[in-house]
Amino acid sequence: MMIERLREYVGAETPTGDAAALNAFADRLAARYTELGASVRRVPMPTGDHLVADFPGRAEAPLLFLAHHDTVWPIGQLDGAMPWRAADGIIHGPGVFDMKGGLVVLETALEQVAGRDHRPLRIIVVADEEVGSPSARDLVTAEAKGVYAAFGFEPPHPNGDLKTSRWGSTRVRVEVTGREAHAALDPDSGVSAIDELVDQLIAVRKIVAEHDNVLCNVGTVTGGGRTNVVPGSAAADIGFRFVDPATEESVLAAVKALQPVRDARLSVQVLSNRPAWQPSAATEALLAKVAAAGRSVGQQVGGAAASGAADTNLTGWLGIPTLDGLGPVGKGAHAVHEQVIAATLTERADLVAAIITSL
Incomplete structure (x- = not known):
């Protein structure tokens, strides 16, 4: 049955x-x-x-x-x-x-x-x-x-x-808004959202490396559309796992404080949270x-x-x-x-x- x-x-x-x-x-x-x-x-x-x-x-x-x-x-x-x-x-x-x-x-x-x-x-x-x-x-x-x-x-x-x-579990979305331009004729007037996102993900890895007992998985990456266009938008969804509330608070505070490396707009949004x-x-x-x-x-x-x-x-x-x-x-x-x-x-x-x- x-x-x-x-x-x-x-x-x-x-x-x-x-x-x-x-x-x-x-x-x-x-x-x-x-x-x-x-x-x-x-x-x-x-x-x-x-x-x-x-x-x-x-x-x-x-x-x-x-x-x-x-x-x-x-x-x-x-x-x-x-x-x-x-x-x-x-x-x-x-x-x-x-x-x-x-x-x-x-x-x-x-x-x-x-x-x-x-x-x-x-x-x-x-x-x-x-x-x-x-x-x-x-x-x-x-x-x-x-x-x-x-x-x-x-x-x-x-x-x-x-x-x-x-363990605690938090899903975070990092979104970048850059500026589109022709990748060959006018690349200097563009701001690559994908390049900015890559730099931000490296920064996230550094934050995680500074803490014990943290798991970090970049689950999705989206952005751009054509190889001849400087991408104007990009985003990544990241899953974090934390063994204790203090570590969670420290990591998330650092991630939320991220600043753009270039002339782009950066948004960090917590999608869901389950405390440890x-x-x-x-x-x-x-x-x-x-x-x-x-x-x-x-x-x-x-x-x-x-x-x-x-x-x-x-x-x-x-x-x-x-x-x-x-x-x-x-x-x-x-x-x-x-x-x-x-x-x-x-x-x-x-x-x-x-x-x-x-x-």
């Missing part, structure tokens, strides 16, 4: 920013959560609606579950480089690991606990997680108030361990309780820090006891070999059900 549902969910391709595809998938989730007894709200956004589902429970603080229904893959990936394939206990397909598998685990756990005693449950399913959840940050912050603990359904560590902290979620005694205490829940269903549960970012960064940063990685075990997030181990779908659902009924 879980594999069939996963195939259905993977078959509904949901790239970030495709509002029609995301909203159609949200319809499925909303209908299913309603069937299971939730009160469901849609939070409309131009790039796709977020969902909030509240399940009733005993008069205690709720558990918060964080998930997303967008993927990094475009429409057509399923019929091209990444067809659905299930063989030898391994399932392949776009989004199967990040994180349609996690959605199936959550839904199955909800089925298992239906009618049983537990805390209230609140589920947030975000539509733009893969680009840093820029439209969902305020929603997650508001809905997280007063919860007992937060859990994410992102993939776990390769050995199945949960994630107990995460650092280790805490509260999360370690939560992990101990989850490990006990795991033992009740015959599973050994461990935890470790993670370098990747997700919506749990925000709840962890807010001081809420938080764990992530409740999705199935697999590998290949954001890669064409994306896959999950089929047997861990059931194992993870059993674990989540035990967590719900024991906390």
Whole structure:
């Protein structure tokens, strides 16, 4: 049953920013959560609606579950480089690991606990997680108030361990406006936006080199149009990862203070930000309780820090006891070999059900 549902969910391709595809998938989730007894709200956004589902429970603080229904893959990936394939206990397909598998685990756990005693449950399913959840940050912050603990359904560590902290993640866009001119007849009257951007990216690398434990990836570069025209515009999107808030603040301050090298205009814009979620005694205490829940269903549960970012960064940063990685075990997030181990779908659902009924 879980594999069939996963195939259905993977078959509904949901790239970030495709509002029609995301909203159609949200319809499925909303209908299913309603069937299971939730009160469901849609939070409309131009790039796709977020969902909030509240399940009733005993008069205690709720558990918060964080998930997303967008993927990094475009429409057509399923019929091209990444067809659905299930063989030898391994399932392949776009989004199967990040994180349609996690959605199936959550839904199955909800089925298992239906009618049983537990805390209230609140589920947030975000539509733009893969680009840093820029439209969902305020929603997650508001809905997280007063919860007992937060859990994410992102993939776990390769050995199945949960994630107990995460590096911070910030996306920055550097835009340059130069001046166009004929590259041969009048080059001196032009100002190359591309040359300026290259110099600025070198400056960014120098800033990063001055700090420990910073990752920097220039993910996109655009600009110009013809080799016989001095380019008048150029831009780059940069992804930064930070181990602690102080390093993040220092690096971003230096990047925002960049100045043009030539007669060009420079703009630095923060596109999205997830603060560092650092280790805490509260999360370690939560992990101990989850490990006990795991033992009740015959599973050994461990935890470790993670370098990747997700919506749990925000709840962890807010001081809420938080764990992530409740999705199935697999590998290949954001890669064409994306896959999950089929047997861990059931194992993870059993674990989540035990967590719900024991906390």
